[in-house]
Amino acid sequence: MTTHIERLIQQLDDSTGPSYDARAELIGIGSAAIPAIIDGLPSLGGFGQLTAIEVFEEVADPRGGPALIALLGSDNPTAREWAAMGLTSLKFDGAIEPLRRAYRACLERATPPDWIEPGGIRWALTELGARTPVVPPLTARLRATAADDAPAWPSARFTEIINDLADNAQVILYSQFWRVDSGGTYGISGTGLDWELDWTAPWEHLVEESRTWSLLEASEAPAGDNIFVAPTWIDPTDLHPEK
The missing domain is CATH 3.30.190 (Ribulose 1,5 Bisphosphate Carboxylase/Oxygenase)
Known part of the structure; x- marks a missing residue:
């Protein structure tokens, strides 16, 4: 089974079709696949990492939390945004401070607040109860x-x-x-x-x-x-x- 899961993880990078089937199968395997996905995440390219984030979200196993937090520091802004939003599905206890740091990093990079990444992080902070929008x-x-x-x-x-x-x-x-x-x-x-x-x-x-x-x-x-x-x-x- 371990070898099969590892093969599926490597297929996550193949956007021509195998990635979607591998994603569905990994979600079906559920929590048993999470440790291998965590181990394989650094070897994946951008597409594979985004697909892995979707698996983390669907399985909602909190063991994926540290891996998503690590992706908040990715060079890929889409990976950072997806990781932030994925953390809300896991309800990971240690997510709030890393999300705040990721949001401050957006501001320090002068990323406009209406761009997708800061919007996704604000949404995640709101969902986790760490940000309260002002509603007149x-x-x-x-x-x-x-x-x-x-x-x-x-x-x-x-x-x-x-x-x-x-x-x-x-x-x-x-x-x-x-x-x-x-x-x-x-x-x-x-x-x-x-x-x-x-x-x-x-x-x-x-x-x-x-x-x-x-x-x-x-x-x-x-x-x-x-x-x-x-x-x-x-x-x-x-x-x-x-x-």
Whole structure:
């Protein structure tokens, strides 16, 4: 069995097809495969490491926690992001401080806060109870649930939510729109607007710039009783986390 598992682990790097079958088989083997995956992780390339992270997530064996923490220091930003999110599946007790260090490392590299990696780490910290987003009263009151129990808000109230967040010193990074009907919940295209903020600017400027762009998006956003919006925003403490 050990030899077979090791062979499967090496196949994780083969994106032409074998990787997907190996991934499924390793998940089926479950916890018995975790020690070998941990041992084989350094020998895998980028694709194989990402696939191994998926196995760790699905099996949810906490023994994979130290391996995921090690990947937070990878040269590959996607591996760092996936490792951060994978740690939430494992509910690994020692994850919070390494995640905080990984987030500070993002800021030190001047990675924009609206990029995928810092967003993934913030999400992981939030899921693990180490980060609490600021939710002003009006925004909290209008909150609904649209997709996979994710928070969302009626698109008809989007302008109010934007102003409520900005009035409370929050910067909206981007927004996702959802349509809910009898067949399920579906992500839909928004306005296509794409803006970049100057993260060297004072926070007050970032808030107002974000408000302006978001209000423009709201004016062009899809509308309807079954349309919901899920904005993503940050607080000034997300740019200056505690050491």
